[in-house]
Amino acid sequence: MKKSANPNHKLGELASTAICGNDIASSCLYVSALAIIYAGKWAPVVLLLVAAVLHLFRPIYNEVIGALPLNGGAYNALLNTTSKFRASVAACLTVLSYMATAVISASEAVHYAHGLFASIPILWATIGLLGFFTLLTIVGISESATVAIGIFIFHLVSLTVLVVAGTAFVIRDGTGVLFANLATPAPGGITTALFFGFSAAMLGISGFESSANFVEEQEEGVFPKTLRNMWIVVSVFNPVMAVLALALVPIAAVPLHQEALLAHMGSSAAGNWLGTLISVDAALVLSGAVLTSFVGVSGLVGRMTLDRCLPQFLLKKSPRGTTHRIIIGFFLLTVSVLFITKGDLKALAGVYTLSFLSVMLLFALGNVLLKIKRASLPRPTQASWLAILIAMAAVGAGLLGNAVMNPHYLAVFMDYFIPAFLIVAVMLGRIVLLKALLFVVRKLIATLVRPLTRLTQKVRESIELINAQQVVFFTRGDNIANLNRVMLYVRRNEHTGRIKMVHISSSPDDVPPNLKSDLEFLDKAYPEISIEFVVRQGVFSPQLVSSLSSEWGIPANFMFIGCPGTGLAHNLAELGGVRVIV
Numbered sequence: 001m002k003k004s005a006n007p008n009h010k011l012g013e014l015a016s017t018a019i020c021g022n023d024i025a026s027s028c029l030y031v032s033a034l035a036i037i038y039a040g041k042w043a044p045v046v047l048l049l050v051a052a053v054l055h056l057f058r059p060i061y062n063e064v065i066g067a068l069p070l071n072g073g074a075y076n077a078l079l080n081t082t083s084k085f086r087a088s089v090a091a092c093l094t095v096l097s098y099m100a101t102a103v104i105s106a107s108e109a110v111h112y113a114h115g116l117f118a119s120i121p122i123l124w125a126t127i128g129l130l131g132f133f134t135l136l137t138i139v140g141i142s143e144s145a146t147v148a149i150g151i152f153i154f155h156l157v158s159l160t161v162l163v164v165a166g167t168a169f170v171i172r173d174g175t176g177v178l179f180a181n182l183a184t185p186a187p188g189g190i191t192t193a194l195f196f197g198f199s200a201a202m203l204g205i206s207g208f209e210s211s212a213n214f215v216e217e218q219e220e221g222v223f224p225k226t227l228r229n230m231w232i233v234v235s236v237f238n239p240v241m242a243v244l245a246l247a248l249v250p251i252a253a254v255p256l257h258q259e260a261l262l263a264h265m266g267s268s269a270a271g272n273w274l275g276t277l278i279s280v281d282a283a284l285v286l287s288g289a290v291l292t293s294f295v296g297v298s299g300l301v302g303r304m305t306l307d308r309c310l311p312q313f314l315l316k317k318s319p320r321g322t323t324h325r326i327i328i329g330f331f332l333l334t335v336s337v338l339f340i341t342k343g344d345l346k347a348l349a350g351v352y353t354l355s356f357l358s359v360m361l362l363f364a365l366g367n368v369l370l371k372i373k374r375a376s377l378p379r380p381t382q383a384s385w386l387a388i389l390i391a392m393a394a395v396g397a398g399l400l401g402n403a404v405m406n407p408h409y410l411a412v413f414m415d416y417f418i419p420a421f422l423i424v425a426v427m428l429g430r431i432v433l434l435k436a437l438l439f440v441v442r443k444l445i446a447t448l449v450r451p452l453t454r455l456t457q458k459v460r461e462s463i464e465l466i467n468a469q470q471v472v473f474f475t476r477g478d479n480i481a482n483l484n485r486v487m488l489y490v491r492r493n494e495h496t497g498r499i500k501m502v503h504i505s506s507s508p509d510d511v512p513p514n515l516k517s518d519l520e521f522l523d524k525a526y527p528e529i530s531i532e533f534v535v536r537q538g539v540f541s542p543q544l545v546s547s548l549s550s551e552w553g554i555p556a557n558f559m560f561i562g563c564p565g566t567g568l569a570h571n572l573a574e575l576g577g578v579r580v581i582v
Contacts, residue, residue: 015145018152022288023207031204039197059383077366100352102293109286158281199401477512
């Protein structure tokens with residue numbers, strides 16, 4: 001994805017925070033009502049617990065992205081620690097989360113606008129809003145960031161005005177409503193209220209994972225700051241809004257105003273002008289969440305396509321340098337979902353909830369695998385095991401709570417997840433499918449020789465074209481057990497019949513004496529994969545990787561290395577996407 005006319009331009013702290021922050025910052029528009037409905041007077045407490053869970057995820061995300069600073073989020077974390085198949089599960093969940101976020105946010109934004117201007121046609125206006133952000137994302141991420149920054153700042157100012165006005169109203173008119181709400185028994189008892197309230201409030205951190213999906217578009221050192229800034233926004237505004245709601249609105253009346261609780265609070269505290277301001281803000285920030293989805297899915301799907309999990313035609317770039325086919329495809333997907341649901345988006349809530357929480361859980365799992373399988377990979381920070389286990393348990397509890405509260409969500413979620421995963425599964429297993437097709441064709445040739453001869457040839461050519469993609473492994477002279485693991489990984493995960501085993505040395509005398517004979521043995525042990533041994537003089541560096549990539553016509557993401565130690569002078573982002581497989 002091109003960021004601007006200048007390909008070296010990257011996003012700063014404010015722009016990066018705004019793009020992903022609009023999604024997570026919009027959560028206070030609905031999460032306060034949800035928390036109060038399920039937790040009653042304990043709503044501020046459960047929202048603080050959610051903020052504590054989010055704090056645990058900060059070092060988890062920082063460690064993974066510090067070690068693997070590439071687009072893709074949970075997909076990238078699992079891709080570099082386990083198989084491409086497992087990583088694709090996380091990718092499908094992330095895409096589903098973005099799809100649901102885009103459709104729900106666009107629809108809710110239009111509903112808020114419809115409340116201000118009744119003549120707005122909801123369905124077509126929603127499609128128009130999705131189309132607007134499609135065009136904006138195609139124009140470029142820098143231009144998108146400018147819009148996101150404006151929305152983000154306006155949202156924070158609007159919330160601050162609401163807090164000040166609401167506090168002034170409570171000071172002036174008394175705390176009768178607050179104390180009456182505090183005297184109201186918690187629904188189902190304290191334990192039930194805290195559990196289901198916490199599960200519902202977990203939606204308040206949706207969007208936190210977005211920054212990891214476009215980390216390559218951010219300036220160095222910006223990513224941890226985006227996590228910190230999003231955590232501050234959630235930790236401050238969500239609990240404060242819940243307290244203010246308890247001080248302004250009786251608990252029994254909250255369900256009546258669930259769709260626009262903050263706007264109702266504004267009208268109650270300062271009159272219609274503040275209610276209108278909050279409604280305008282809601283329409284804008286929910287629109288910003290749509291932008292977050294488009295930017296995030298562009299980075300993720302682009303990375304998946306580079307790894308041949310999706311058709312290569314999606315990588316075609318527009319004159320602006322953006323992957324417009326991915327963006328347009330995502331737009332068509334969201335519009336189709338809008339028509340399928342006929343504007344009734346309650347069903348999508350299950351997809352949104354379960355996919356988002358599953359992505360968070362898988363990211364934490366990726367951190368665990370990174371610690372176990374890639375322990376020597378350099379990283380600037382490390383999350384403690386205790387923090388990871390507590391974070392995973394908390395997200396698991398949130399998943400369980402939402403499944404219990406809305407059991408039909410699981411069935412709806414599978415209706416969307418299974419077709420999405422089948423598409424990726426077909427791409428990953430296309431060699432097997434093509435071979436099966438070839439087998440069927442050969443059987444039919446007995447009776448239809450001439451008509452099917454051309455088809456047989458084309459299928460064979462397709463298989464050969466896919467297997468023609470050569471891969472590279474840079475070996476430091478690893479023993480034959482490590483080299484065998486390399487061959488096993490390539491055979492299981494990559495569609496290729498050719499691999500270059502490259503040793504970089506400062507002089508010919510530095511080549512391990514047994515390396516050539518070991519590779520000759522492996523060449524015989526794996527007859528389906530041709531091994532080419534190459535020795536190059538020099539120093540392993542981004543420049544060398546780029547030079548060899550150009551010389552051999554092999555993309556950097558099909559070049560592999562073993563897990564480096566602390567002596568590696570360059571991180572994976574600088575190496576252009578070189579993957580760690582051993």
